[in-house]
Amino acid sequence: DKAPLSKSLLLVLSAISILLTLLFQHYQKFFAYNLQAIKEDFQIWRLVCGRTICLDLKDTFCSSLLIYNFRIFERRYGSRKFSSFLLGAWMLSALFDLLLVEITQYIFGITINSLPSGFLGPVFALFVPFYSSIPRVQVTQVLGHFSITNKSLVYILGLQLLTSGSYIWILALSGLISGICYNSSILKVHRILCVPRWVAKLFSWTLEPVFSSAEPTNEVRVGMGATVDIQRQQRMELLDRQIMMSQVAQMRRQRQQQGGMINWNRLFPPLRHRHNANYQDHRPSEQGIPPPTEVSEEQVARLMEMGFSRGDALEALRASNNDLNVATNFLLQH
Template sequence: MFTSTGSSGLYKAPLSKSLLLVPTALSLLLALLLPHCQKFFLYDLQAVKNDFQIWRLICGRIICLDLKDTFCSSLLIYNFRIFERRYGSRKFASFLLGSWVLSALFDLILVEAMQYSFGIAAASNLPSGFLAPVFALFVPFYCSIPRVQVAQILGQFSITNKTLIYILGLQLFTSGPYIWIVAISGIVSGMCYRSTALKLQQMLYIPSWAAAFCAWSLEPLFSSSEPSSEARIGMGATVDIQRQQRMELLDRQLMLSQFAQVRRQRQQQGGMINWNRLFPPLRQRQNANYQDGRRSEQQGSPPLEVSEEQVARLMEMGFSRGDALEALRASNNDLNVATNFLLQH
């Protein structure tokens, strides 16, 4: 099953790994060993505005002083590591940098609006930590990750592959009195940076020389090796779950071998890939549809109609329209299977 967070741990996600280890270690160090130094990491906008302590916009927005916020944000960063694998470390870091910078401006605007409208001066002391970019990542998470139903409660409430992530976000959203200001500014900054009309991606980005330097100096420290197939199965699972996961792994390997064989034939003979040959079990999931499809193919009827909404979702994930159309047709409009297969290649 294609999940919202992918698999393989922190493989090909060195930036996510560094954001998990370094701020968490510093947060624990300040909370347990150096509590008298926490005053230097307070996110006090009143001090920024009145005393011109601009350095607080940096120090106050890196390390969480509340361990609950540290735990929730770390779990969310771990789940959002799929964007680093999909877009690359440089583009992922550019999104975090852009949302981090923009959210500081939106924090000031929201705090000034609250003080002017309601006279709440205490809102200038906002929760510290790398929280706004974490909330900003919910924007591509909502727009790019397909929603796949996993279970249903009482026949009315459906549980999807994204439900747990939203619950974690809600927990972080309600962890403090004024954290909703940081959350709103983070989500708005993520929407603004993602928007192509504002062209913020051309102004706030990681330069190529900085990305090359970090890849040379820091990536070896935080890189993770690719896990083996045994590690992906999971040692703590029951025998039935292990057997099912092994069958899914073998089926995936068989599918990949079929794709490689057809791809070699395409390179030797030329022409388009026959996607229908790559998914023989998918056409047999629904016998009625399979029989109708066989009769329609024999009669020369047009190909299976594909939902434009599903095509748009796959194109937002970076796939071409042609690959999205062929994958959805070959998988009988199964967005989960089509996405899983395209991500493998």
């Protein structure tokens, strides 16, 4: 629930990258993603080092922000499944890196001896479950036509990372392909490339006490080097989260007083006013009640994955005419 693996990746990889850039530049050659040395001299250790530590601080910054945003998957599925996905995506993307380099050389005649280093393949692979399993909730509109959603900033960070190097598109493409293969269970890859339970327990005993921490109860400091826009966005997100938590606490108190159900007439006043004619003495007439809206079980499951109860998910989807985005907005804001 506290995402220790995501925090350890973010802190450890970023710290090593900064140290190599500022203090130990003469050791950077050992972390270069040198394909020629890997293929000709079979230096597998270069494959491991080159595909783990970023040597470009811009790539380090973008990938760290993406890992921070993708920590939702560790909280949803657990550290073992999340680490299994990262391991499978890392190994598959390493294979696809070599294949794409050979295909590029065969088709275009371009010889590629090195690629950008870093933990980039698994980061791009995480865009696959992010696109397919995280609901898109509209936040605002720009110029009245362009929608800004809760996922826009993550896609912008991915685009920034994609355009930071000349051959980084190979890493992005191999990461997306590996993410599709692992996420869709092609050839049962998720059963073969997985972290054993004893390894997960070992790292749980060692990493969780060090990197796990409770959610902050008051305002936290923004990241070093953040721009004014990012600082403002972080403060707005923190304020929204605090408002949401207070509303959830208030909603729970009201539910305990009212028997455990959300007051949907308060959440959807248009529906209440629409049927005022059917109410007499605060009781709906039997003839004026419309038939209940059929609710998609898939959308109910998605809302339940976000932590809402089945009863609240059913009521929200029925009241919103089976619109997942509207139901999610109201469940989060009330």
